[in-house]
Amino acid sequence: EVQLVESGGGLVQPGRALRLSCAASGFRFEDYAMHWVRQVSGKGLEWVAGISWNSKSLGYVDSVKGRFTISRDNAKNSLFLQMDSLTTEDTALYYCVKDMAPTIVVSPNFHYGMDVWGQGTTVTVS
């Protein structure tokens, strides 16, 4: 069964740090780009960060640039999000998401879509 399981969320004070983890199983993790997407309770979806299969391409939404770092360990089938200098605006449910493609830079060779989602881990900054 294809599965993504997030962990590491919790209650943290403004200015502090938190590290989210995502454990992948049921597919060849090393072949696909991965993302973090967040959702404030009752609001819409916001893409936070993405990473290519080989970690050579990274992308961030402007509001987290310089504060958040996405990384992956293909040997351990794991995705991470290091979140520093947290603010109340970062309070949300954070989803780990698999892409259909290996890259985050669009190429005509691939189709792009977020086809597997975890159940999310809640981050509360207060």
Next chain:
Amino acid sequence: IQMTQSPSSLSASVGDRVTITCRAGQNIGRDVNWYQQKPGKAPKLLIYAASSLHSGVPSRFSGSGSGTEFTLTISSLQPEDFASYYCQQSYSTPRTFGQGTKLEIK
């Protein structure tokens, strides 16, 4: 790239045909995906590359469009289709989503 979705909410009945529209702030070819989200659940991919049906998605869902205007159509609403729907562009990063459409039972 801004994605503007309309309407933000929609009331419809079982059996109705429903269309949701998404407009991109620039030409993005066919790099649009559509997702369905039910309360308390993670989103699910319905359509990728504007019109390709994701595996396991019922054929009553369809997508169309290119350039800056895209649509998601549900041909005959079923009770399980009442949910929120989001478009998303995969043309460039950041991978922006539309603000969502909440589809409610009339």
